[in-house]
Amino acid sequence: MIELIIGGARSGKSAHAERQALDSGLRVTYLATAQALDEEMAQRIAHHRARRPAGWHSVEEPVALAGALARATAPERCVLVDCLTLWLSNVLLAGRDGEIEKLLETLPALPGRLLLVSNEVGWSIVPENALARRFRDEQGRLNQRVAALADRVTLVAAGLPLVLKQGASS
Numbered sequence: 001m002i003e004l005i006i007g008g009a010r011s012g013k014s015a016h017a018e019r020q021a022l023d024s025g026l027r028v029t030y031l032a033t034a035q036a037l038d039e040e041m042a043q044r045i046a047h048h049r050a051r052r053p054a055g056w057h058s059v060e061e062p063v064a065l066a067g068a069l070a071r072a073t074a075p076e077r078c079v080l081v082d083c084l085t086l087w088l089s090n091v092l093l094a095g096r097d098g099e100i101e102k103l104l105e106t107l108p109a110l111p112g113r114l115l116l117v118s119n120e121v122g123w124s125i126v127p128e129n130a131l132a133r134r135f136r137d138e139q140g141r142l143n144q145r146v147a148a149l150a151d152r153v154t155l156v157a158a159g160l161p162l163v164l165k166q167g168a169s170s
Protein backbone atom coordinates (compact mmCIF):
# COMPACT_ATOMS: atom_id res chain seq x y z
CA MET A 1 0.00 0.00 0.00
CA ILE A 2 1.38 3.38 -1.03
CA GLU A 3 0.41 6.57 0.79
CA LEU A 4 1.50 10.00 -0.37
CA ILE A 5 1.53 12.55 2.45
CA ILE A 6 1.76 16.13 1.18
CA GLY A 7 1.69 19.53 2.79
CA GLY A 8 3.48 22.83 3.06
CA ALA A 9 6.64 23.56 5.01
CA ARG A 10 6.19 22.90 8.74
CA SER A 11 2.66 21.58 8.15
CA GLY A 12 3.17 18.47 10.28
CA LYS A 13 3.44 16.05 7.35
CA SER A 14 6.58 14.29 8.62
CA ALA A 15 5.16 13.88 12.12
CA HIS A 16 1.95 12.49 10.59
CA ALA A 17 3.93 10.03 8.48
CA GLU A 18 5.91 8.93 11.54
CA ARG A 19 2.65 8.29 13.45
CA GLN A 20 1.35 6.27 10.48
CA ALA A 21 4.54 4.20 10.50
CA LEU A 22 4.28 3.57 14.26
CA ASP A 23 0.59 2.66 13.98
CA SER A 24 1.28 0.19 11.15
CA GLY A 25 2.61 -2.39 13.60
CA LEU A 26 5.27 -3.30 11.03
CA ARG A 27 9.04 -3.07 11.19
CA VAL A 28 9.97 0.42 9.99
CA THR A 29 12.72 1.64 7.70
CA TYR A 30 13.16 5.41 7.54
CA LEU A 31 14.62 6.36 4.16
CA ALA A 32 16.04 9.88 4.39
CA THR A 33 16.87 11.92 1.30
CA ALA A 34 18.36 15.06 2.90
CA GLN A 35 22.01 15.96 2.71
CA ALA A 36 23.74 17.98 5.43
CA LEU A 37 25.38 20.51 3.12
CA ASP A 38 25.38 23.28 5.75
CA GLU A 39 25.04 23.63 9.52
CA GLU A 40 21.37 24.58 9.46
CA MET A 41 20.46 21.48 7.42
CA ALA A 42 22.62 19.34 9.71
CA GLN A 43 20.54 20.60 12.65
CA ARG A 44 17.28 19.79 10.83
CA ILE A 45 18.52 16.27 10.12
CA ALA A 46 19.60 15.83 13.75
CA HIS A 47 16.12 16.92 14.92
CA HIS A 48 14.45 14.34 12.66
CA ARG A 49 16.86 11.61 13.82
CA ALA A 50 16.25 12.43 17.49
CA ARG A 51 12.49 11.95 17.27
CA ARG A 52 12.66 8.57 15.50
CA PRO A 53 12.11 5.47 17.64
CA ALA A 54 15.32 3.59 18.41
CA GLY A 55 14.11 0.40 16.73
CA TRP A 56 13.68 1.98 13.31
CA HIS A 57 16.26 1.15 10.68
CA SER A 58 17.57 4.24 8.87
CA VAL A 59 18.86 4.49 5.31
CA GLU A 60 20.20 7.66 3.72
CA GLU A 61 19.91 7.98 -0.06
CA PRO A 62 19.87 11.41 -1.67
CA VAL A 63 19.51 10.38 -5.35
CA ALA A 64 19.12 6.65 -6.19
CA LEU A 65 15.75 6.30 -4.43
CA ALA A 66 14.25 3.57 -6.64
CA GLY A 67 17.13 1.21 -5.90
CA ALA A 68 17.09 2.01 -2.19
CA LEU A 69 13.34 1.31 -2.06
CA ALA A 70 13.74 -1.97 -3.92
CA ARG A 71 16.26 -3.05 -1.27
CA ALA A 72 14.33 -1.72 1.74
CA THR A 73 10.77 -2.84 1.07
CA ALA A 74 9.33 -6.19 2.13
CA PRO A 75 5.79 -7.50 2.79
CA GLU A 76 6.22 -7.18 6.57
CA ARG A 77 7.89 -3.76 6.49
CA CYS A 78 6.78 -0.12 6.47
CA VAL A 79 9.16 2.21 4.64
CA LEU A 80 8.85 5.95 5.25
CA VAL A 81 10.53 8.22 2.67
CA ASP A 82 11.17 11.73 3.92
CA CYS A 83 11.09 13.44 1.58
CA LEU A 84 10.44 13.46 -2.16
CA THR A 85 10.99 17.23 -2.28
CA LEU A 86 14.61 17.10 -1.14
CA TRP A 87 15.14 14.02 -3.29
CA LEU A 88 13.85 15.83 -6.40
CA SER A 89 16.09 18.80 -5.64
CA ASN A 90 19.10 16.45 -5.33
CA VAL A 91 18.16 14.69 -8.59
CA LEU A 92 17.79 17.93 -10.56
CA LEU A 93 21.01 19.44 -9.20
CA ALA A 94 22.90 16.21 -9.97
CA GLY A 95 21.54 16.17 -13.53
CA ARG A 96 20.06 12.71 -12.95
CA ASP A 97 16.51 13.33 -14.22
CA GLY A 98 16.24 9.64 -15.21
CA GLU A 99 15.88 8.80 -11.52
CA ILE A 100 12.35 10.26 -11.64
CA GLU A 101 11.15 7.69 -14.19
CA LYS A 102 12.99 4.91 -12.33
CA LEU A 103 11.09 5.79 -9.17
CA LEU A 104 7.71 5.97 -10.91
CA GLU A 105 8.32 2.62 -12.63
CA THR A 106 9.43 0.97 -9.36
CA LEU A 107 6.66 2.18 -7.02
CA PRO A 108 3.76 -0.04 -8.22
CA ALA A 109 5.73 -3.26 -7.74
CA LEU A 110 6.99 -2.59 -4.21
CA PRO A 111 5.70 -4.84 -1.41
CA GLY A 112 4.66 -3.75 2.08
CA ARG A 113 3.56 -0.35 3.29
CA LEU A 114 5.15 2.73 1.76
CA LEU A 115 4.74 6.26 3.15
CA LEU A 116 6.04 9.03 0.88
CA VAL A 117 6.34 12.57 2.27
CA SER A 118 6.38 15.47 -0.18
CA ASN A 119 5.91 19.23 -0.12
CA GLU A 120 3.07 20.98 -1.88
CA VAL A 121 5.01 23.84 -3.46
CA GLY A 122 2.46 25.24 -5.90
CA TRP A 123 0.57 27.48 -3.45
CA SER A 124 3.11 30.25 -3.44
CA ILE A 125 4.43 33.01 -5.66
CA VAL A 126 6.05 32.27 -9.01
CA PRO A 127 9.80 31.99 -8.38
CA GLU A 128 11.98 34.67 -9.95
CA ASN A 129 14.64 32.40 -11.47
CA ALA A 130 14.45 29.65 -14.07
CA LEU A 131 15.89 26.87 -11.85
CA ALA A 132 13.41 27.57 -9.05
CA ARG A 133 10.52 27.67 -11.54
CA ARG A 134 11.66 24.37 -13.04
CA PHE A 135 11.87 22.82 -9.58
CA ARG A 136 8.38 24.05 -8.65
CA ASP A 137 6.93 22.70 -11.89
CA GLU A 138 8.74 19.34 -11.62
CA GLN A 139 7.62 18.97 -7.98
CA GLY A 140 4.01 19.58 -8.94
CA ARG A 141 4.24 17.02 -11.76
CA LEU A 142 5.96 14.47 -9.48
CA ASN A 143 3.28 14.88 -6.79
CA GLN A 144 0.54 14.35 -9.38
CA ARG A 145 2.18 11.24 -10.80
CA VAL A 146 2.86 9.71 -7.37
CA ALA A 147 -0.70 10.56 -6.25
CA ALA A 148 -2.06 8.71 -9.29
CA LEU A 149 -0.10 5.60 -8.25
CA ALA A 150 -0.89 5.89 -4.54
CA ASP A 151 -3.65 3.99 -2.77
CA ARG A 152 -4.09 6.88 -0.36
CA VAL A 153 -3.19 10.58 -0.50
CA THR A 154 -3.27 12.71 2.64
CA LEU A 155 -2.86 16.48 2.76
CA VAL A 156 -1.56 17.80 6.09
CA ALA A 157 -2.22 21.44 6.99
CA ALA A 158 -1.65 22.95 10.45
CA GLY A 159 -0.95 19.44 11.74
CA LEU A 160 -4.35 18.17 10.61
CA PRO A 161 -4.58 15.35 8.05
CA LEU A 162 -7.19 15.49 5.32
CA VAL A 163 -7.59 12.37 3.17
CA LEU A 164 -7.79 13.39 -0.50
CA LYS A 165 -7.81 9.89 -1.95
CA GLN A 166 -8.73 6.59 -0.36
CA GLY A 167 -8.33 3.51 -2.53
CA ALA A 168 -10.40 0.37 -2.11
CA SER A 169 -7.43 -1.63 -0.77
CA SER A 170 -6.42 0.92 1.89
